[in-house]
Amino acid sequence: MLSIENLQWGLNGKLVIDGLNMHVGRGEIYGILGENGTGKTSLTHLIMGTNNYKPTGGDILFEGQNLAGLSISQRARMGISLAWQEPVRIEGLMVEDYLRISGKNFGIEQVKHCLEMVGLSPSIYLSRDIDSTLSGGERKRIEMASLVAMHPKLAILDEPDSGVDIPSLPLILNSIMEMSRQGSSVLLITHNEKVVEIAHRVSVLCGGKIFMTGTPAETSHWFKDNCQTCPHINEPVEL
């Protein structure tokens, strides 16, 4: 589904993504676990083509097609979509309309279902605007609902748990698992090892490189022992 080969991206002479290789299979939930500043969000922009990020080396292939030079819209139409770490506010755009756009002519019942999946009551939220009156957590959940509505082949979720309270986290995790059951592949990005428990495979990212890949249990262990105690943020541990 998604193959990343020797991906590089740098800024000011520093490689933020440094020779990254990975492969996500169809329907797979692929976790990426990394501390702050390790390149997680940069990776999402490189795949989606957002933020004007273009690889300085390597390739990103989706269903065998190289994404180089394709616009965000073209990538989206191929079936890739992104829920941003900090979703933007759009004044005057109603939640209902946003979800309809995401779901391509969704009917109202489908829109309501997506909101319910992320634990938001349609009667309250459908007619709200996606503006600064929404709380951070509400906005995050609507972003999640939007991806559920879109039903992409590949959902890139940048910290879907951040800003979401502990009691609601299972709902969010459930909707991710549901997306995977419905055939979507999910790139699940987080710094929370609890979140990647639902993944099929997890990689640890540091300094723009993948350090190890394994089951959630294996990676969480490794992550705790190495990354969480690592004194140099952004610097890979000496192995």
Place this chain on the structure above:
Amino acid sequence: MIYSVEKEYQGMLDAYEKAGGDSNSLKTEGMAKLIVHENKVLSADEVPGVRLKFKPKENGIIAELRVEEGVKVKNPIHLCFGILPSEGLQDITFRVDVLSGAEVKVVAHCIFPNAVHVIHKMDAVINIGENAIFSYNETHYHGDSGGIEVIPKAKVILAEKAFYKNTFSLVQGCVGKLDFDYDIYSGANSVAEMVAKIYGKQDDYIKINEKVNLNGENARSLIKTRIVLRDRARAEVIGETQGNAPYARGHVDCTELVNGTEAVAKAIPVVSVTNDKAKITHEAAIGSIDRRQVETLMARGLDENEAVDVIVKGLLR
């Protein structure tokens, strides 16, 4: 193409619906209305206290709307001007007299869905009497070709304590060329509010010139302009307010947003005060459409222009 009057009428109703109007309101009895296609009046109805007179002139009509003293018109008066063929000139001379104490709301639609070479001119003189309330809401519906020129000019005279609100909205289709020129003379304790919402695309050229002369004591005004431009569209907005009387208060608020590097926005707020007790303020902001908003919608499969359209719809709502 030659249109019969009946066909024209139906054509205008259809276009009116498309423009977001409710064509039932044009058919309902008991509503004052005026429907003009090219230089032909297709329908005209008065209600008690509201007089609508018109006579033809070359390439247009001369119309008069008069609301008698103290008459509070219950339903909005509907005006509909349009040209359905791709070519034509519509030149309207319009005189409005809202006599003292009257209250009226006008909903106007200007419809040019197929314009390739169309000119729509409106020269209005609007007199709002003492304590009268007049609100005028004009929505344009243009086709996508941009082959249209819209030239609305008005002189508005507000008597003491008159209330005037004008909303001009041109967000559907291409603007073409707009040359909007309003001059307002405000009497004591009157209130004037001008709102314009315009979405320019392709090679549209938008020129707005609004001037409020706050001549009466304690007169108030607000000029509010919201413009979004994409492609190679250009806009120049001059919002001028003069404070010529004690305690006159005016504010000019102009926001223009562009998407892309080729659209050009210009805002020129002009404020002047000839009375030391008057106070005029202004804010003008020119910015670009938030890239992250556009990209968020593109990541849902919209192309860039569709994404900008969605954002603009929210902004100009």
